[in-house]
Amino acid sequence: MRKLNIAEFQEHHRGPTFTSVLPGHVVQRGGFRVYPEPNFRTHDEPGRHVHTVPEIFVIVQGSGVIETDGAEVDRFRAGEALLFEPGEDHHLISRGDQPLVFVWMHLEPVS
Template sequence: MRKLSLADLRAHHRGPRFTSVLPGHVVRNGGFRVYAEPGLRTHDEPGRHVHTVPEVFVIVQGSGAIEIEGAEAGRFQAGDVVVFEPGEDHHLISQGADPLIFTWMHLEPVS
């Protein structure tokens, strides 16, 4: 897991390529989510939640905890960009007074 800020994306971001996040990767798919209540945990299905590609979360509003492999691994707040590596069991847990709002993207290597 790596944590950046939105400011880190501005210097090198060009189109769908996230050259400042993961060189040589493009956005494959993504979405937008709102978690209205504190305590909600992303990917809350049973078992591990992993991907074969990197996943990037851009936090628009809210704050909370980053969980990796079942343990708290850090905190996030609005303006953070959290990158989960392939194979990491990962979750975000909303813990702030404001609803958690974020975008998510799965990246894939450029062919």
């Protein structure tokens, strides 16, 4: 897992890009989520939650903790991007006063 600050992304004439985060990858699919409840845990199904492709979360609002392999390993807050590698078990847990709002993207290598 890598935690990045959006302000550190490589600038482009239209604003920051993800190209500098994981070169050679494009967005395969993605979405926007709002979780108003504190202590909400993403991917709350039983067992590990992994993908065969990298996944990026861009935190728009809120804060909380990052859980990998069942352990809390770091904190996150608005303005950060979290990159999880293929096969890495991952969950976000909302722990702030504000609702957790984020954009998620699955990436795939450029063919």
